[in-house]
Amino acid sequence: MDQRTNRTFICSVLFIDIVECSTKPVEEQIWLKERFNALLSETIKDIAVNDRILLDTGDGAALGFLGDPEDALFVAMELRDSAMNDQRDPSLSLSIRMGINLGPVKLVKDINQQLNLIGDGINVAQRIMSFADPGKLLVSRSYYEVISCLSQEYAKLFSDEGLHADKHVRQHRIYAVGHYEFKKATIGVPVSRKTAPEPKEAPLTDQPQQGENRSIDTQASRYRKTITLLLATLPQRPFHKKWISAAIPLAILVVLFAAFALRGGKGTTENPSSPKVVTAVPRPKPSVTRVAPPDTKKTEPLRSTDPSISQPLSSKRVARIGFTLSAVERKGLDITLTVSLKNTAADARSVALYDNHYSWPKSHLTDKGGRSYEVQEVYFRKGGKRISMYDTGKTGIPINGGATVTAHLVFRKFPDSSREAVLNLHPFIYYGWRWTEHDVNFPDISLE
Structure with missing residues (x-):
């Protein structure tokens, strides 16, 4: 060592x-x-x-x-x-x-x-x-x-x-x-190496043996046996574990080559009594998390008949914080969206919605033409007091358990011709000694 x-x-x-x-x-x-x-x-x-x-x-x-x-x-x-x-x-x-x-x-x-x-x-x-x-x-x-x-x-x-x-x-x-x-x-079986039965020695075939246990441990054991047998035929030299990722593909190639050589000269007829060589399990397709696109069904746009009255147009909840789009106000090319933030958890949490004072990801408003506009200003209303996002620093706005805070997002120079838009709210939520990043979509917002 x-x-x-x-x-x-x-x-x-x-x-x-x-x-x-x-x-x-x-x-x-x-x-x-x-x-x-x-x-x-x-x-x-x-x-x-x-x-x-x-x-x-x-x-x-x-x-x-x-x-x-x-x-x-x-x-x-x-x-x-x-x-x-x-x-x-x-x-x-x-x-x-x-x-x-x-x-x-x-x-x-x-x-x-x-x-x-x-x-x-x-x-x-x-x-x-x-x-x-x-x-x-x-x-x-x-x-x-x-x-x-x-x-x-x-x-x-x-x-x-x-x-x-x-x-x-x-x-x-x-x-x-x-x-x-x-x-x-x-x-089908637990993965515990203490309770899983030890696999018996068997030919390296892809056909199940009588009473064979097809558990993870059995498969992993066979892979290791294949590699061990192959490495045993190589010249003895120092081998470090960090090269295991390079040795596995090499071992698989050797197995395939050996299988091809054994079948050489026998034509294309396969001998059913000959064991087949186990090859690597195919790589699964990578898991990609994507934000679901807006629903393409014809729906009635979310409308606010009176911007001065807080109305629940749409609600979403992530990390125990409820986000409710309650008002849309348009003045010329400026659009202000009012979103209430309710902490439904028992413990206090903080929420950050960054604006143009920060370089971190921000909320966007996207028109029907696909053009996206970043939020320029974010401020909060808490206990009758106005608090800018800049004033909260990097800690966000704290919200006690069961309490509600109102956020106002101001988008400037939004095209006057746009009558509907999609809001991509991008909150950072702090709880349990960590920050989590989220995307909350509000489709079909009427700007009229």
């Missing part, structure tokens, strides 16, 4: 946090940490010591996996299930949240001469974890793209959670990993 220090690796990093551990009494903190350590030790016992780096973070842990990237997924899912099913002390519950990232890290020695991880790989893993609610497991886009390509069954485990911005306003696309019931429904 020492010979690998001060080198850069591309590895999977699992970051784990014991939820609200530091807010509990010391006695409970000690119990939670001891229980967490016991569950984690049991979960990673099958991972070779040379293939992992374990770091104690105080109220959690960080794990760097230098071997197969899917090891991080197996460990995280098993640990999550173990924590949920832990009933050792009903009066205390061990609640954890986790994040996984695939990225570059450096192996260095800390002040105690113990191995440590530094770099973007572990930093992003911590930020991905910070987006997770208690009991939730999230992964980064880089990790999702690698794992989902290994198997279509792996891809079924993930659901797109959209873009999230961290405290440094860096955006991350995150994916949630389903719970046990979801896995069982889509795959």
